Every structure is written in C-alpha cells, then in structure tokens.
Amino acid sequence: MLQAVHHIAIICSDYAESKRFYTEILGLETIRETYRKERDSYKLDLALGDTYVIELFSFPNPPARPSYPEAAGLRHLAFTVHDVEQETARLEAMGVKTEPVRMDPFTERAFTFFRDPDGLPIELYEEGGEAK
Template sequence: MQLLGIHHVAIICSDYAVSRQFYVDLLGLRVLAEHFRPERQSMKCDLALPDGGQIELFSFPNAPPRPSYPEAQGLRHLAFSVADLDACKANLEAQGIAVEAIRVDEYTGQRFTFFADPDGLPLELYELNSNALID
C-alpha cells in the first residue's frame, strides 16, 4: 500500500453558519460543493485547500461536544502551513481571533502557533521555510 497524501479532513460543527463563515470568509477557503442531506438533516460543505486537499464541514443534529482539555485521544489538531506566520497571526488577531504566542519547534526550528475554530477545534499555523518538517 502506498498513501499519496491526505485527501480531506472532516469537521462536525455545532453551528454550521458560524463555522462556514470562519473557514470561508476568515481563513479564505474556497467552496467546492455544498449540499443539504435531508436523510441526515445535515449540511455538508467541501472546502478547497491551496495544495489540493479539502476540509469537509458537516452539521449533525445533537452531535456531542468534542472533549479537548485535557487533551483527549484522537485527532490532536489540524495544522496549516504558511509562509509568513507573523502576518497570518496579525490577520487573525485583527479579526478578533485569539492566537497563542509564537513558539519554536524544538526539533525542526520552525515557528508555529495555535488558535481555535468556533467549536474550539485546535488549529495550528506552521511556518514553512527551507528544510521544514511538519509535526
């Protein structure tokens, strides 16, 4: 078996309209498709990442909240690679998004920071420059 990459990451949100606005208007992802699925009473929105990957946003009635702190087993966070971490952090903060202080990865020397989506899902911005490895 040879994996070629990550095709998509699926996110179940508590408020579809708020999360759609966050990922489309704030983070700038392009909508590929958007559908209401009546059999599940669920919205599904496929969002394009610049590298060809996708994020799928879902709404499901009565979905339980995600345990996060202390960190639970399962997906820890979603990391986006960026070229200019300072500019991205400033842009998020200008939009009223709380962003943690920039840290340096002790193994790669790359800079990164965390912020959260509307449901508290941890999102990371990881600055890429030559010889960068993503955690």
C-alpha cells in the same frame, strides 16, 4: 499503499458560524455545498488552493467531544503559512485569539495555535519545516 491525505472531516455545532470561519477567516474555497434533507445536515467541501482538504458537516444536536491537546485521538489540524507572525496578526485583526508565536526547537520554524468555533485546535506552521 497510501498516497496522500484525501480530506479531513469536521462536525460543527453551528454550521453558519463554522462556514464563515473556514471560508471568510481562514480563506478556504467552497467546492460544493450540499443539503441532505433526510439527515437534516449540510456538507460543505472546502479546498486550499487546488487541494481538497476539509469536509464540514452539520448535524442536529451533535454530542460534544472533549478536546485536550494531549488526549488520545486527533490532536490538531495544521496549516503551512509563509509568515506565522503576519498570519497571526491578520487573524487577531479578525477577532481570532491566537497563542503567542513559538519556535520549534527541532526545525527552528515559527508556529502558533488558535481554535475554530467549536474549540478544534488549529496550528499555523511556518513553511520550510515539518509540523510535529
């Protein structure tokens, strides 16, 4: 029986840029960084608080993956925040373009979207509700 999500794996096209984005802008903590010489690939294990959440990978010349919000497959990655307006302002001040904040009609919680350096949609969802 499933107990929890263990991690989410992301392959990036520019390792240094994505590492900076996920650690310096989003504030995830580095658990471990490994260079795998035989694959010419980095693997960066990241945590949010005490929870291991993301494996960030680099590979030479990864193929592009078209991402559209309503296409089949992973739709987006969502993070809970205390105050969406405050976090959106912080991201905008760091040069991250965010969508206008909206209200979820079912939970009445604020949410917004932005993109990582490779265009992966990321959602901020105000705590107290369930992300859709």
